[in-house]
Amino acid sequence: MNYEEYLRRVPKVELHCHFEGTVRPATFADLARQHDIALPTSDVGKLYDYETIYEFLKIFAMVSSTLIDRQDFARAAYESVADGATLGNLKYREMFFNPTLHTRRGVAMATIIDGLIDGIREAETDFGVRCRLIADVYRQDEPAVARQMVEDVLACRRPELIGLGMDGAEAPDPPEKFVDAYRVAARGGLRLTSHACEDAPPENVTSCLDVLGCERIDHGYHVLASPEVTGRCRDEGIYFTCCPTSTAVVYGWPDLTGHPIKDMVAAGLQVTINSDDPTMFHTDIGREYVDLCGALGYQVEQVRTFVLNGVDAAWLDDTDRAAMRADFTKELDELEQQLA
């Protein structure tokens, strides 16, 4: 087996992946046709072309607008997990979704959540991949909208729904804006994470940890601008869910050899590798490992660290985590033996 195949086949946990950003372009086009929604191009290969995070977020919202019925959510969620399994040996995912992008169009919260759960349960049966859900605050919403979203999510709580996160454009809307929503989520027993330092200074990580009570940080690259915040995150063992391709595309590190992930690893931070919005960024979870480890020359020990960081950072109970660690370790040992 060559190194690229090995990287594709190592068992993976994914903790930073947006449901709406996993919709296959052909499914996006098909749902648009079914619901009579006009698209900017009839060329499926061009649907996911954009240059900035702002243009990206517009397309993200357009994809969301084609998800209307419970079966739309179920179909797209099933395909999303299937793609992770077949393209990157995905075993477990905690997947974001943006409730208010759907509820503001009149889709009921229960339709969204039950549809997603139909899809991920069917995919678990067919592919053996477990998937859990994290509802994301959309940063450009008003605080009261976010808080109401959390209350509605808690009213529709299902066992698969385990956490609250936050996404959208980071620079204009700091984390503290949503302290109420995070308090309600914490009281309701949800685990907490947030996108931070994707596109803003290190103070945003401090606010996420100290004001919102986040346990993980999604992205986190600009934390490196502060030795103090970096040192704190290292000492506290904070896990970062990093996404090589998506951030390389929209934030201008086009060559992965210059991606801050390299310095985060060197600084002793606990990094996990993720695909973010795989179909929209023309990638997949297998490819993220192939491209990053290829560009930065990471060998099997570092790959093992990325993989097991994913297991350790996952919101599993101790029994599940120990079982997954044992399974992954065995599979990694076998794959390493087969490496040419």
Ligand code: ADE
């Ligand atoms: N929504 C979906 N993907 C995102 C990202 N990488 N950053 C901010 N918001 C997002």
Ligand code: ZN
């Ligand atoms: Zn993201």
